Amino acid sequence: xxxxxxxxxxxxxxxxxxxxxxxxxxxxxxxxxxxxxxxxxxxxxxxxxxxxxxxxxxxx
Numbered sequence: 903x904x905x906x907x908x909x910x911x912x913x914x915x916x917x918x919x920x921x922x923x924x925x926x927x928x929x930x931x932x933x934x935x936x937x938x939x940x941x942x943x944x945x946x947x948x949x950x951x952x953x954x955x956x957x958x959x960x961x962x
Contacts, residue, residue, distance in 0.1 A: 909950045
Protein backbone atom coordinates (compact mmCIF):
# COMPACT_ATOMS: atom_id res chain seq x y z
CA UNK A 903 0.00 0.00 0.00
CA UNK A 904 1.28 3.46 -0.81
CA UNK A 905 0.86 6.80 0.85
CA UNK A 906 0.83 10.08 -1.05
CA UNK A 907 2.25 13.12 0.70
CA UNK A 908 0.78 16.33 -0.66
CA UNK A 909 2.34 19.71 0.04
CA UNK A 910 0.03 22.61 -0.72
CA UNK A 911 1.05 26.13 -1.78
CA UNK A 912 0.20 27.51 1.67
CA UNK A 913 2.73 25.12 3.28
CA UNK A 914 0.18 22.67 4.70
CA UNK A 915 0.80 18.96 4.16
CA UNK A 916 -1.51 15.96 3.98
CA UNK A 917 -0.90 12.23 3.67
CA UNK A 918 -3.45 10.04 1.91
CA UNK A 919 -3.43 6.24 1.68
CA UNK A 920 -4.19 5.03 -1.84
CA UNK A 921 -3.57 2.12 -4.23
CA UNK A 922 -3.00 4.25 -7.31
CA UNK A 923 -3.09 7.73 -8.75
CA UNK A 924 -4.38 9.05 -12.04
CA UNK A 925 -3.93 12.48 -13.61
CA UNK A 926 -7.07 13.93 -15.19
CA UNK A 927 -5.91 16.22 -17.97
CA UNK A 928 -9.35 17.79 -18.47
CA UNK A 929 -9.71 19.01 -14.89
CA UNK A 930 -5.93 19.39 -14.35
CA UNK A 931 -6.13 17.41 -11.13
CA UNK A 932 -4.79 14.24 -9.54
CA UNK A 933 -7.24 11.54 -8.51
CA UNK A 934 -6.23 9.02 -5.83
CA UNK A 935 -7.94 5.63 -5.53
CA UNK A 936 -8.18 3.03 -2.77
CA UNK A 937 -9.69 -0.33 -3.74
CA UNK A 938 -10.87 1.19 -7.03
CA UNK A 939 -12.85 3.90 -5.19
CA UNK A 940 -11.81 7.56 -5.42
CA UNK A 941 -10.53 8.86 -2.08
CA UNK A 942 -9.07 12.24 -3.09
CA UNK A 943 -9.35 14.88 -5.78
CA UNK A 944 -6.38 17.23 -5.75
CA UNK A 945 -6.47 20.28 -8.07
CA UNK A 946 -3.06 21.00 -9.60
CA UNK A 947 -3.38 24.75 -8.99
CA UNK A 948 -3.26 24.28 -5.18
CA UNK A 949 -0.34 21.82 -4.98
CA UNK A 950 3.39 22.46 -4.60
CA UNK A 951 4.33 18.76 -4.67
CA UNK A 952 2.84 15.27 -4.56
CA UNK A 953 5.13 12.39 -3.60
CA UNK A 954 4.37 8.69 -3.45
CA UNK A 955 5.79 6.89 -0.41
CA UNK A 956 5.71 3.09 -0.47
CA UNK A 957 5.26 1.21 2.78
CA UNK A 958 7.22 -1.80 1.56
CA UNK A 959 10.86 -2.06 2.57
CA UNK A 960 13.40 -2.41 -0.20
CA UNK A 961 16.11 -5.01 0.33
CA UNK A 962 19.06 -6.04 -1.83
